[in-house]
Amino acid sequence: MAxxxxxxxNTAANGEEEKELSILNLGPTHPATHGIFQNVLKMDGEIxxxxxxxxxxxxxxxxxxxxxxxxxxxxTLTDRLNYCSSPINNMGWHMTVxxxxxxxxxxxxxxxxxxxxxxxxxxxxxxxxxxxGVDTGAMTGFLYIFQWREKIYDIFESICGAxxxxxxxxxxxxxxxxxxxxxxxxxxFLKEYPKALDEFARLLERNKIFMDRTINCGPISAQMAxxxxxxxxxxxxxxxxxDVRVMTPYSSYExxxxxxxxxxxxxxxxxxxxxxxxxxxxxKIIEQAIxxxxxxxxxxxxxxxxxxxxxxxxxxxxxxxxxxxxxxxxSDVPKGEVYHCVEGGNGEVGYYLVSDGGRTPFRLHxxxxxxxxxxxxPEMIKGSMLSDAIITMSSMNVIAGELDA
Amino acid sequence: MDKQELLNKIAQKLxxxxxxxxxxxxxxxxxxxxxxxxxxxxxxxxxxxNDPEFDFHFLTDLTGFQTADEKQLAVIYxxxxxxxxxxxxxxxxxxxxxxxxxxxxxxWAGANWMERExxxxxxxxxxxxxxxxxxxxxxxxxxxxxxxxxxxEDQTREDxxxxxxxx
Numbered sequence: 273m274a275x276x277x278x279x280x281x282n283t284a285a286n287g288e289e290e291k292e293l294s295i296l297n298l299g300p301t302h303p304a305t306h307g308i309f310q311n312v313l314k315m316d317g318e319i320x321x322x323x324x325x326x327x328x329x330x331x332x333x334x335x336x337x338x339x340x341x342x343x344x345x346x347x348t349l350t351d352r353l354n355y356c357s358s359p360i361n362n363m364g365w366h367m368t369v370x371x372x373x374x375x376x377x378x379x380x381x382x383x384x385x386x387x388x389x390x391x392x393x394x395x396x397x398x399x400x401x402x403x404x405g406v407d408t409g410a411m412t413g414f415l416y417i418f419q420w421r422e423k424i425y426d427i428f429e430s431i432c433g434a435x436x437x438x439x440x441x442x443x444x445x446x447x448x449x450x451x452x453x454x455x456x457x458x459x460x461f462l463k464e465y466p467k468a469l470d471e472f473a474r475l476l477e478r479n480k481i482f483m484d485r486t487i488n489c490g491p492i493s494a495q496m497a498x499x500x501x502x503x504x505x506x507x508x509x510x511x512x513x514x515d516v517r518v519m520t521p522y523s524s525y526e527x528x529x530x531x532x533x534x535x536x537x538x539x540x541x542x543x544x545x546x547x548x549x550x551x552x553x554x555x556k557i558i559e560q561a562i563x564x565x566x567x568x569x570x571x572x573x574x575x576x577x578x579x580x581x582x583x584x585x586x587x588x589x590x591x592x593x594x595x596x597x598x599x600x601x602x603s604d605v606p607k608g609e610v611y612h613c614v615e616g617g618n619g620e621v622g623y624y625l626v627s628d629g630g631r632t633p634f635r636l637h638x639x640x641x642x643x644x645x646x647x648x649x650p651e652m653i654k655g656s657m658l659s660d661a662i663i664t665m666s667s668m669n670v671i672a673g674e675l676d677a
Numbered sequence: 678m679d680k681q682e683l684l685n686k687i688a689q690k691l692x693x694x695x696x697x698x699x700x701x702x703x704x705x706x707x708x709x710x711x712x713x714x715x716x717x718x719x720x721x722x723x724x725x726x727n728d729p730e731f732d733f734h735f736l737t738d739l740t741g742f743q744t745a746d747e748k749q750l751a752v753i754y755x756x757x758x759x760x761x762x763x764x765x766x767x768x769x770x771x772x773x774x775x776x777x778x779x780x781x782x783x784x785w786a787g788a789n790w791m792e793r794e795x796x797x798x799x800x801x802x803x804x805x806x807x808x809x810x811x812x813x814x815x816x817x818x819x820x821x822x823x824x825x826x827x828x829x830e831d832q833t834r835e836d837x838x839x840x841x842x843x844x
Contacts, residue, residue, distance in 0.1 A: 501787030
């Protein structure tokens, strides 16, 4: 933290009182900001008077890049938006294209998607909550709970070979049926994780030090949260029960029974608790999905978009033609505009896709929840202590990749 | 109220209140879409927000694009009424040489950064915006990179023919 002293004449209205505010550059690379964010703070001692965030340090021009890529190559861009829960972004993108081409996805594939999306929601919330612990001084929970993220990543790895930037699934469903090993991993995760989550909860949820530290820290009212277009756990912590999975169900979410935890005051503790409870709800959804998953194909019957199996490509002319068309990005896409949203780790992840019938999107816009709610951050930390600003940021779960796209 | 009904109702209301402002309305997949004249966009948005029947209190998304003939820019608003779960898309087109449009920051505070992003990438000047600066790109940049006149790759390259692929 480079401290730059600068004398600012801050004259009060009567012209008598002079106050000296110091400028503090928090970031861009500071371990406590968990990402590349800069905030220029005007401080009076420990109290923040004004904050000016600078964003864009890892802007990678995904929207421009997407205008040159065939649809199936854009999945890798969505990985790198919210890299703590990339499968949700992947699925959201697949579903956007499926909506555009009006593909019907078999139930089994949809249930498999739900399982993966909920697993990645758990891994996202788990990182966020354990990092709130770290920022309040409790390293143990972070180190203990992080091995469960590794186990979730093992599941992703057994499905698609990648752990962090997954590129999981295909437009139309899944590339193949999951192996028995994957199902075993998921089942053992479901059996063992609740115990670990309970231990983690006992460490923090009713811990007096943690509660004193987080209650009334960085609160936001429901009205202000809606005005700033908050979504996801941050909005629900303020007391608004908006969840995309319930309001506009996608991928068969209407088949599952789950509750939406909401908070009351929108402070750091509420955000923490909403995420804690959402993890439990996610476990319930996964259990129901495993119990009720139907048999059947794992991908839609859309040969123009779904790569045929290799044996077919070598022995069957149609399959070869489709393979060529898909790889070269020559499949016909209807003209039109779609907006599709999914409930990501941080809120409503939306894809606004304008297609002119070409091989690439004419325009693709990502609605990134982080980008939208981070603008309320200066207002939320105004008048609070510097250390409160740090945990407010980590409890908002601002992910640099999603913020900057 | 289903989506078609919502579309008809809003179109009727807009035609009553602002004759001529609504250029076109259609269902595009699962979204009612309204094409609004630029001069009336702020009045239309504030009607949609403040009318007790529609009550679009939530701005889901605000973005822009450039039309294929490269002569026009568009700004697209996605509005949401959460309790009734109405979603609409409002679009407005204007000349690229005069890219001015009233800001929506007085209606939704969340429009602030979304408008800055649209300015950053398309050069749309939101009149009345409190702090219209670049947000994701560097301040010194003098182009608006998402406009179609700036191709992704260096077009002066001669060692590579790309006319078969991409635009």
